[in-house]
Amino acid sequence: xxxxxxxxxxxxxxxxxxxxxxxxxxxxxxxxxxxxxxxxxxxxxxxxxxxxxxxxxxxxxxxxxxxxxxxxxxxxxxxxxxxxxxxxxxxxxxxxxxxxxxxxxxxxxxxxxxxxxxxxxxxxxxxxxxxxxxxxxxxxxxxxxxxxxxxxxxxxxxxxxxxxxxxxxxxxxxxxxxxxxxxxxxxxxxxxxxxxxxxxxxxxxxxxxxxxxxxxxx
Numbered sequence: 001x002x003x004x005x006x007x008x009x010x011x012x013x014x015x016x017x018x019x020x021x022x023x024x025x026x027x028x029x030x031x032x033x034x035x036x037x038x039x040x041x042x043x044x045x046x047x048x049x050x051x052x053x054x055x056x057x058x059x060x061x062x063x064x065x066x067x068x069x070x071x072x073x074x075x076x077x078x079x080x081x082x083x084x085x086x087x088x089x090x091x092x093x094x095x096x097x098x099x100x101x102x103x104x105x106x107x108x109x110x111x112x113x114x115x116x117x118x119x120x121x122x123x124x125x126x127x128x129x130x131x132x133x134x135x136x137x138x139x140x141x142x143x144x145x146x147x148x149x150x151x152x153x154x155x156x157x158x159x160x161x162x163x164x165x166x167x168x169x170x171x172x173x174x175x176x177x178x179x180x181x182x183x184x185x186x187x188x189x190x191x192x193x194x195x196x197x198x199x200x201x202x203x204x205x206x207x208x209x210x211x212x213x214x215x216x217x218x
Contacts, residue, residue: 010064011064016140016152021058028047031050031127056155063083094158095158099194099197099200103197107190128163132166136160150210161199168192
């Protein structure tokens with residue numbers, strides 16, 4: 001694959017990332033503002049959670065910015081790949097932290113259940129799901145057989161994991177509200193956390209190979 005095609009892929013992915021950042025920031029501000037005005041801890045917490053994704057997506061954007069700046073340098077393909085892998089590695093650490101936090105919170109709530117405001121929590125989960133599905137649609141991540149953009153892949157996984165946790169939350173909340181199955185809330189947390197943990201570790205391994213030149217040594 002040529003350098004020009006590399007640059008085309010990165011340029012397209014950068015544009016998608018900017019659109020997703022805008023969606024994420026607007027949702028974050030709206031949820032935090034509405035959470036403060038209505039004294040809704042659920043909305044406020046989800047708004048702050050969206051803030052962590054906005055930070056990870058900003059890392060993705062900054063990586064593309066630096067890649068554009070050095071696109072005409074000597075060995076620019078190698079340098080670009082390193083920047084992309086480093087950004088993906090850094091972002092995957094955010095995913096890993098999120099996974100551990102979800103598992104910890106789920107474990108705590110399994111033994112110390114809290115009263116859930118189902119209607120409010122469902123509203124937050126549905127808003128999060130709609131926004132993240134829009135973002136997934138915008139990004140439309142596709143695997144490139146000869147060129148893996150780990151920077152973009154990490155951003156995509158952040159959005160996908162958020163959408164996934166929203167789906168799990170909606171299922172658990174509906175089961176709790178209508179059938180009294182309150183234990184499903186932390187159980188779904190365990191399932192979501194385990195899946196995010198698997199994805200993040202896989203991405204860390206892939207990006208580490210690039211950063212440590214393991215592929216080159218084979």
